[in-house]
Amino acid sequence: MKRREFFKKGSKAAIAAGVVPMIASSCSGAKDMVYDRDQDKWYHLGTGKTGMPNRKKTVGYDVAVVGGGAAGICAAVAAARNGSKTVLIQDRPVLGGNASSEMRVHLNGVNDIGGQAERETGIIEEILLHNRFENEQESFPVFDHVMYDFVVREPNITLMLNTQAIEAVMDGDKIKSALCWQGTTEMLYTINAPIFIDCSGDGLLAATAGAEYRTGREGKAEFNETYAPDEPDGWQMGATLLMSSKDMGRPMKYSPPSYAIKYTHEGASKRRKFAGYHEGIWWIEVGSDDDIIADFEENRHKLMGYLHGVWDYIKNSGNFPEAENLALDWVGSLPCRRESRRFIGDYFVSEKDMTGHKHFFDAVAFGGWSLDEHNPGGIENISEPPSYFHYHFKNVYEFPFRALYSKNISNLMFAGRNVSQTHIALSSSRIMATCALQGQAVGTAATICNRENILPREVTKSHINELQEMLLRDDAFIPNRPANDANDLARKANLIFGSTTSSGDAKNLTNGMSRDIDGAINHWQSDGLSAELQLEWESPQSISKVELKCDTNVKRNIMMRKDSRNDDLYYNGVPKEMLKSLSLQGRINGQWQNLGLIDNNRTRLIKFSFESKSVTAIRIKTTETYGAENVKLFEVRCYA
Incomplete structure (x- = not known):
């Protein structure tokens, strides 16, 4: 097998990710900075040695999980507890994704069915309970460390922070290795594993593997979706930038920075409300009708401008006298993404599967957050409501395993917002605790794959009952699927x-x-x-x-x-x-x-x-x- 030529095919994707410093150069004949370090002029005064030590490592695991948000944590912990030697690869210095201190989104799940919660159990509940014991003060930076503790205490998990999976090395329709760049150590890792799980949201590893995916909104006709647009288009729900403020007990002035974008609220939808604004406003968001990943940095700059513009309006318009003593206490710099790539599996979940409460023989997770589709354009389209709460569920719906592995890359699974589903279905299932249930399911399935020497599709065909029983024993809940373990x-x-x-x-x-x-x-x-x-x-x-x-x-x-x-x-x-x-x-x-x-x-x-x-x-x-x-x-x- 001839290895995919990373520097020819993969350099564009790697550089676009913004993590790898000059993996390759566009200049003809230029040497790369990772594989060729013989020109490094380091002289170590303590040892007298010269030259750069090896910055390449090859390591092997049973399961490689990419992405350390709620879905990735649960996938890695599930795989590890069931006996798999697991690596969890996270491109940030902290775990938690949108729930981390970098972004500070509530880790929502089903939350409210007919006035009552129907909360998720299993590994995600363990995380939330661990936080209730260790973080009574409800600090987001401490929550980072609670999640860190939850992961590193598992003996079968190796955690790699500040590391991005930038390229898949293929062997036919399988991922043989993931090339990963760890920016803090200047190390290029080659990670080998028989099973890969992409929980990274954007899915760079899966995309470079050639996994089929789509972006944008399906038209009504494709899946007979009531709430889809009449015709397909490229819109993806926007990313949000949050902030929080503090009551200083005295009047506090505010002057917007140079990049602030003036906000007046003139002509805004009545549903653009300021309730709880002191803890952030979720509708300060910007989407994209094209390549939302490539647009990220431009949108980040816009969002910082819009955030300060809205805060300037709150502080200085005179419409919020109760804000006189408030001062910004924390301002996010990393937008919280809702949507980008959606990979295609053996089943594509659509709106009607959810609203019709379709029963799946391979159900492994559930959801129930409303169909909550954010307005195309976000804050740049303020005349429209910030979100269309199309449909409120009265019962939870099932999510099938066939939507959690790739249709064309045989050893690749997913969990999170990048799974096999329509844009409208995503508007509900993107919620983090729902993603976490998917993560526990694929992490558990990975151990079956390795034990039986099979691939995810074969789990659906021959081992779905075993997967469901394992999940139920580990305190996951699957609607309409009581446990029936013959060994109990x-x-x-x-x-x-x-x-x-x-x-x-x-x-x-x-x-x-x-x-x-x-x-x-x-x-x-x-x-x-x-x-x-x-x-x-x-x-x-x-x-x-x-x-x-x-x-x-x-x-x-x-x-x-x-x-x-x-x-x-x-x-x-x-x-x-x-x-x-x-x-x-x-x-x-x-x-x-x-x-x-x-x-x-x-x-x-x-x-x-x-x-x-x-x-x-x-x-x-x-x-x-x-x-x-x-x-x-x-x-x-x-x-x-």
Whole structure:
């Protein structure tokens, strides 16, 4: 196999990315700065050595994940926890993407279905709970470090920050390697892996691999979409630049910088509101009808000008006297992108799939944010509403695995806003927690690919049930798909009962549904604490793992907000319903023996692991929550 000639084909893409300093030169005969360093004049005074040390490394992993936003973090953690040696490649100095301190977008998900949340569980919930314990002050810079901790504590993950995947090296229809530039070390990495997952949003690696993609808006006719334009066009939703202000307790002057763009609000849509402006205005955005990636720097400069123009209007127009004591406290310099490339998979999700709540045999994730299509033109089209909230969902919709891998690059998967979907479908599924669910799905699928020596398409054909069962066990929720794990010994128990019951039934804990959904009760709730749950078998069972799913109140959101909102829909602390302290016993030869104790649980999915024991019963004693009077459980599992 002849390797793709990077410096001929890839230099344009690399330089456009803005990370690689002169990987190649347009001057005929000029030498590149990475592969040819023999002219470097370094003299090391401590050692007396001359010449540049090697700035090239080749490393191999089971799974390579590109992009360290919510989707990429969840993909990498899922792959690593399921046994894959994983690298997570992030082109910024911090993790989190749009939710990081560089951009500070709320990590939204479904958020609100009919006045109630239907919050995501699994790995993304773990991240948000970890933040509630470690970042009570709700600081975005601290959230960066919470996410960093969440990733680096996984022993199977290698994290590469300040690193961009700039070029795919191909072997037929497979990515053999990713060439990655780490700007802080001047290092060019060649990363080899059998499976690549592009969660970078813009998808540079996937694009250089030749993966099919499209940009812009589909016309109504292609997918029979009600909310699409009559004819296709090139518009992509804009990027936003945020800011925050601080009340200084005294009048504060403001003078706009030289690049500010005057804003008057004259002729603006009534839906362009200033509510909560002290924490940023999401409709300060600029899109593109052409190449939104190539336009990024021009649009960034515009956005900085528009942001200061709007703030000048707030401070100096006289229409906002309440802003007299406010001063800018933080101003973003990195716009938050909503849309660019959308890669084509074996299935292309459209508006009607969502609004019609299509059932997919290969469903692996869900969504429910409204069809929220931002106005073409953004702030440069202020007479129109900033967003058309076309459709508000009353139930969550399913998202299929076939939309999460490439149609023509056989070992490439995606998660995030770059997956296989129409522009209108993207207007809902682009929300970060929804992207995170996709990330957990593809990270889990990657481990199946490596274990079985297969490619993602074969997972759909032969292993989709296994993928779904793995996700459900790891506390993902898949609508209309109850768990049915044949290896779960709890399902074979002859008797299951609680010491007290205030609602539900202990038998619900093995019905495969790990949340109350669509009005159905799928839980057991005690009447006070302490409370016990017991499972009995007629014959001894060899058990080494017991897993529980407790209550974290998925009807209430726990993402960090700038306004620290705390009401019926949002909570700014650790969920009081979550189980804090519990113990496990097993009945062995007629005698109860202690098998485990957890004093400060911090997750919805609680796991006990111990040496295999032959038991005829297990007993779970729950002693404390984080504030609720009763304990509520949704599932119990037992494994050999």
